[in-house]
Amino acid sequence: MHEFTEWPKTKRLFRDIVVTEKIDGTNSAIHITAVPHDEPGEIRVWDGHWTSPVVDGTRYVVTAQSRRRIITPGKTTDNYGFAGWVYDNAADLVRILGEGLHFGEWWGSGIQRGYEVPGRSFSLFNTERYVDIHEHVGEFNGVPVTVGPVPVLYSGTFSETAICHELEALKHFGSKAAPGFMNPEGICVFHSQTRNVYKVTLDNNDAGKWEAAA
Template sequence: MHEFTPWPKTARLFRDIVVTEKLDGTNSAIHITKGAAVLCPSSVFEAYPLKLGEVFVDGYIWFITAQSRKRIITPGKTTDNYGFAGWVHDNAADLVRILGEGLHFGEWWGRGIQRGYGLEGKRFSLFNTTRWDAVDEDSGTSMKSRAEQSDIIDQIDVVPTLYVGPFSESVVWQIVDDLRTYGSVAAPGFENAEGVCIFHTASGRVFKVTSDHRDGNPQRLASGPLNDVRRDAGKWEAA
């Protein structure tokens, strides 16, 4: 016998969206899990040294793992991805304090990766803009404020938010047009911005629109809900 499979709930299109700049680097993530408390670290770690992916922070062992879009990565010439795992390993304690427990997705971008953006080094920009600014009730701090107090403030941040409000295709195209005209917000002075990502709050999905003319007519649109719905239907891509 077959089991009943319901049709998933249909989200309403005209709900709030969050538009951020799409960065042309490499999709990455940091997975952090809190482990056991250690009361006498000197004696414990003398007998049981910390392994790769383990770090002792504020009285606890933490497990920290780096990943690319498709696999777990570790420091090493053939096992890393543009040096991201090495950076995570070298800055594990700071990353635990800044990000806390969880799976943190973002873009590893900058020198030597795709567009490069004219940067001298690389940086990790988180995708979750809300979580970056959210204040933790226990500590009274946010990821942003903790990053500002760390030694890696110039290496970790969040993707720029370009719009928050009701879904409107004309607004999205206006933002893409502005990126074409004025260049990247994440890297001021760099003209060749890639495009935008759109987080649709009601569906929980992320879509992308690139500025390379593959997503339809790049000209600005006349505002209006009918035009927004009909124009270039079907050309939204899931990121």
């Protein structure tokens, strides 16, 4: 016998969206969790899989990850030095980000497009959550690492015209994340009703689709 299966509620298209620059780096995340602790101290590493700073009397477990796996400092275990940076600056990251799972893009010198910048950045995806965060945390090759949200290009009601306009602006005026860099990757569109993120790139994968609509 077949059981009743309900058609899911249809989402509304014309709801708020947030258009951000899609940065060509490496997808990364920092997981921060408060845990009980039995002794004071600044930082110690447990089993090499996470670091454990004490911040304002509370111990935290801090883990770094790439898109596919947990990563740790080391030539063969890291991902473009992201875990090394997280471990070296774990206490500051706890103070800045707080508990939770923090997704973003680790990008800059030596990663993918490089963006013609000397240092690196960790650009956080949830722009509303991290709107007030613009910090320098640690260094890469003597240059401060920037932590903050990805650049917001448009925020408002769903509009194909607005989306195409922002793509054209990126194409002609270059990156907002790295001003002066004229080969940006594209955009991400977060739709508030579906809670999904969609991407449109400036390469051949999307050529013609948004240009025809512009």
